[in-house]
Amino acid sequence: MPIELKMPALSPTMEEGTLAKWLVKEGDTVASGDLLAEIETDKATMEFEAVDEGVVAKILVAAGTEGVKVGEVIALIAEEGEDSSAASAPKAKAEAASPPKAKVAESEAPKQVAAPAPAPEVKAAPATPAPAAASSDDGDRKKASPLARRLAEARGVDVGSVAGTGPGGRVVKADVEAAAPGAAKPAAPAPAPTSAPAPAAKPASAAAPAAVQPVEGIPSETIKLSMMRKTIARRMAESKSTVPHFYLTLDCNLDALLKLRTDLNAGLESRGVKLSVNDLLIKALGVALEQVPEANVSFAGNELIKYHRADISMAVAIPGGLITPIITDAGGKAVSKIAVEAKDLAARARDGKLQPHEFQGGTASISNLGMFGIKQFDAVVNPPQGMILAVGTGEKRPYVVNDALAIATVMTATGSFDHRAIDGAVGAQLMAAFKALVESPLGMVA
DSSP states (O other): OOEEEEEHHHHHHHEEEEEEEEETTOOEEETTTEEEEEEEOOOEEEEOOOOOEEEEEEEOOOOOOOEEEEOOOOEEEEESSOOOOGGGHHHHHHHHGGGGGGGGGGTOOOTTOSOOOOOOOSSSSSSSOOOHHHHHOTOOOBBOOOHHHHHHHHHHGGGGGSSOOOOOBBHHHHHHHOOOOOOOOOOOOOTTOOTTTTTTTTHHHHHHHGGGOOOOOOOOOOOOOOOHHHHHHHHHHHHHHSSEEEEEEEEOOOHHHHHHHHHHHHGGGTTOOOOOHHHHHHHHHHHHHSGGGGGGGEEETEEEESSSSOEEEEEEETTEEEOOOEEETTTOOOHHHHHHHHHHHHHHHHHTTTOOGSSOSEEEEEEEEEGGGOOOOOOOOOOTTTTTEEEEEEEEEEETTTTTEEEEEEEEEEEEETTTTTOOHHHHHHHHHHHHHHHHHHHHHO
């Protein structure tokens, strides 16, 4: 009996993913721990390891396939001594068991048994067409998944004019989303033969942004969004539309912190550890949250979750997006330990090697754009966290030191807060605690 290799849930929130790349081919022998594929989730591109031994008998989902549901069988592995040719039998059996949608299975998740297929095509307008008619690929009709046809109907896109990127040139959902709307079709939604197509009509008004077209006469290209970029867009839009933000900004004198960093690095050099300014700022935020625990919270509807440990998510730019690996217990951890962990997490984040628990969670975030010369900016709260600290570059500025005007290295920091969970006075206390720790840093390393 072949082993079914199923689409894994690589994060608690993952419902589907993109099978970005196969690292094995049919006929390869694999052992536990071998890398099988690269899977793109809503958070990152991660490697999928084998847990069983055997021969890759059949790859059922091609590389590049989007929207693969968690739990869907993506490949079959024949066990030792088993005829690998027999591994295709389960697939054939499954196709025979549901002949009306055998071809639909190539681009749609096979568990969608109740596919709302009636009358998405205007040419065939019977009151109750057979389900097979909606997914037929015979004749000159354009290959398209039922979901793509329903979405095209809602957006007024002519499926026949859309270039398909699915298996065999089939038009899939992403193709319709990327296509410019064509001539609107006649009033097909009016008959409403079943209750299933109704949700497809709902997004029609919300789908207006899809009508954006390249400016005529300017050379351009259209780039399909990755799952990560789609998730960033969705979560940031949700945050700004549902979380009432308020912002608090102050300046910090960095001279004492920079001197402490130099002294600590001199002592840590023999251990191969080098502190960055960001490592010390992570420590300062962690300690500040311990000092002002009312700011270390999450809003949860009728409840407020108050955390007893400060886990700081640090924003790291990676190709195609942003990810926030977590420094756990930043307030109680030595700065040398923070430096080692931060360097390791950032490197593995850029290589797509992080495990879900290393970038999911956190009680607050920090985003540092100082290395780009940015003086000040406002960051977007990352729900369900209650705050994020945005820090800019340290630069020489006129600054009052001991009641006298002097030149100091000054950094501007802005806290963005969820006003549902954190009031202005609490946010101000946190920012003041952070400033005090930065300007008198011995207090946080003692």
